[in-house]
Amino acid sequence: MGSGNDCGIVLRHALAEADELWRRCVVNGQTVKAAAKLMGLRHGQCAGVVRLLRKVGRVPSPERMAAVAMRDFGLEDQDIAEMFRRSERWACAVRGRVEELREAEPIPVFFEYLDEGLRPQDPCPEELWRRAAEIRSKRTKNYADYDSPVNERKARPQGRLRCFAWNGRNASFLSICPKAWAGR
Secondary structure (H helix, E strand, O other), X not given: OOOOOOOOOOOOOHHXXXXXXXXXXXXXXXXXXXXXXXXXXXXXXXXXXXXXXXXXXXXXXXXXXXXXXXXXXXXXXXHHHHHOOOOHHHHXXXXXXXXXXXXXXXXXXXXXXXXXOOXXXXXXXXXXXXXXXXXXXXXXXXXXXXXXXXXHHHHOOOOOEEEEEEOOEEEXXXXXXXXXXXXX
């Protein structure tokens, strides 16, 4: 399916391979690690899908699995269609029925977040950009002046950072303790 600019690389996701993961891991007892390696998929994704499958006790419909994949802000309808080897029109139709699908085939929300990436309470990318801009605007010191390895530990504010990743790349960092970055 692809956009034509993908150099022959096809987007794959463990959710689209739920039937195979069910057969390999739940029915035949293959380890998730071995299945992921043989299928060429990320271990974390596969582990999340197998957890979901065991919780539900069956393989949900492809539409329901696509609705789970749509929790990831970084995936557009074209990506979903490519992963599930369906048309973009199918993915658009699924996106329009997400709530209906969730009601018809319930899966606990916790199990819809497959790996370390997204969590139910995470803000959308637009909210991340807005918050990051707000925090940057409140800074009183220029921390770029302290980037030398000698001064880095002393100069940087002590706050916790959480990384939000989309498309396999770290896109943005947001301080959990904004006061530490806003200047006291």
